[in-house]
Amino acid sequence: MNEQNLDLVFGALSDATRRGMLAQLSQGEANITAxxxxxxxxxxxxxxxxxxxxxxxxxxxxxxxxxxxIKANAGPAEQAGGWITYYAQFWRQQFDAVEAYLQEHxxxxxxxxxx
Amino acid sequence: MNEQNLDLVFGALSDATRRGMLAQLSQGEANITAxxxxxxxxxxxxxxxxxxxxxxxxxxxxxxxxxxxIKANAGPAEQAGGWITYYAQFWRQQFDAVEAYLQEHxxxxxxxxxx
DNA sequence: TTCATTCATAACCAAATGGTTATATATTTA
DNA sequence: TAAATATATAACCATTTGGTTATGAATGAA
Numbered sequence: 001m002n003e004q005n006l007d008l009v010f011g012a013l014s015d016a017t018r019r020g021m022l023a024q025l026s027q028g029e030a031n032i033t034a035x036x037x038x039x040x041x042x043x044x045x046x047x048x049x050x051x052x053x054x055x056x057x058x059x060x061x062x063x064x065x066x067x068x069x070i071k072a073n074a075g076p077a078e079q080a081g082g083w084i085t086y087y088a089q090f091w092r093q094q095f096d097a098v099e100a101y102l103q104e105h106x107x108x109x110x111x112x113x114x115x
Numbered sequence: 116m117n118e119q120n121l122d123l124v125f126g127a128l129s130d131a132t133r134r135g136m137l138a139q140l141s142q143g144e145a146n147i148t149a150x151x152x153x154x155x156x157x158x159x160x161x162x163x164x165x166x167x168x169x170x171x172x173x174x175x176x177x178x179x180x181x182x183x184x185i186k187a188n189a190g191p192a193e194q195a196g197g198w199i200t201y202y203a204q205f206w207r208q209q210f211d212a213v214e215a216y217l218q219e220h221x222x223x224x225x226x227x228x229x230x
Numbered sequence: 231t232t233c234a235t236t237c238a239t240a241a242c243c244a245a246a247t248g249g250t251t252a253t254a255t256a257t258t259t260a
Numbered sequence: 261t262a263a264a265t266a267t268a269t270a271a272c273c274a275t276t277t278g279g280t281t282a283t284g285a286a287t288g289a290a
Contacts, residue, residue, distance in 0.1 A: 006129075006131070007131060011125075013129075013195075014122050014125035014126035016122060022206075026202045027205075071209065072202075074207035077199050077202070078203050078207070080128075081200050081203060084199070087137060087187075088193050088196060090141035091137075092189035095188075095189055
C-alpha cells in the first residue's frame with residue numbers, strides 16, 4: 001500500500017456516515033437502499049459516499065439485478081490499521097519512558113505519592 | 116473517543132505530509148524547523164499541518180524558548196487503530212467464510228486445483 | 231406494456247482544505 | 261541595542277468535499 005492509497009483509506013474513514021456504513025457492513029453485505037436507510041440524506045449523497053469507499057478499496061460492489069450489493073473489503077483497512085499500530089508503538093514507548101523517568105525522579109504533580 | 120474525534124484523527128492521517136511528520140516523531144520529539152526540513156513547503160503550510168495534528172490530539176507542543184518542540188501522542192491514534200481493528204475482524208471473517216464456502220463447493224477459478 | 235424501484239450521473243452550491251505571500255511576535259545572539 | 265532566528269497569524273486563492281435537485285438508465289412487477 002503506497003502513500004496515496006493510505007490518503008484514500010484514511011480520508012474515507014474520516015467521515016462518520018462512511019464509518020457507519022462500514023460498521024453496518026460488519027453484519028454482512030447489504031444493498032444500497034439498506035445502507036442508506038439510517039441516514040437523513042439524499043440518495044445521490046449516499047452514492048457519493050459509496051464511491052469514496054470504493055476508490056479507497058474499502059468496499060466492493062456486486063450487481064444482482066437492479067440491486068447493487070456492497071461488501072466490505074478487509075485488506076486496505078488492515079493495511080491502514082497496520083500503519084497506525086506500527087508507529088503508535090514508538091509513540092507509546094516514548095511516553096512511557098518519560099513517565100518512568102519522572103516517576104524515578106519523583107517529579108510528580110502530587111509529591112510524596114499523596115493526593 | 117466520539118465520532119467527531121475519529122473524524123479529526125482519520126482526517127489528520129489522510130495526508131502524506133502529516134503522516135511523514137508523525138513518522139519522524141516516532142524517533143523522538145523534534146522542533147518545528149526539524150519537522151519542516153524534509154518538505155518543500157512554506158513555513159505557514161507546515162504550521163497549518165501541525166495545527167491539524169494538534170486538533171486531532173495526535174501531537175503536543177512544548178515551548179522551550181523560541182523553539183517549539185513537538186511530541187506525538189499515542190492515545191488518539193491507538194483509539195482510531197482500535198476502531199479499524201475491531202471492524203476489520205468482521206470483514207475479514209466474512210471474506211474468509213466465503214472463501215471456505217467456495218473451496219468446499221469447488222467453485223474455484225482454476226478447477227481441479229490445477230493451473 | 232406500463233409503472234415502480236434501484237441506482238447513477240450531471241450540474242450546481244457552500245464550506246473546508248492545502249497551499250501561498252506578507253507581516254507580526256518572541257526569543258536568542260552579536 | 262540591533263540583528264537574526266523560530267514560529268504564528270492574516271489574507272488570499274484554487275481545489276476538493278459533501279451536500280442538493282433534476283434527470284436518466286436498468287431491472288422487476290403488475
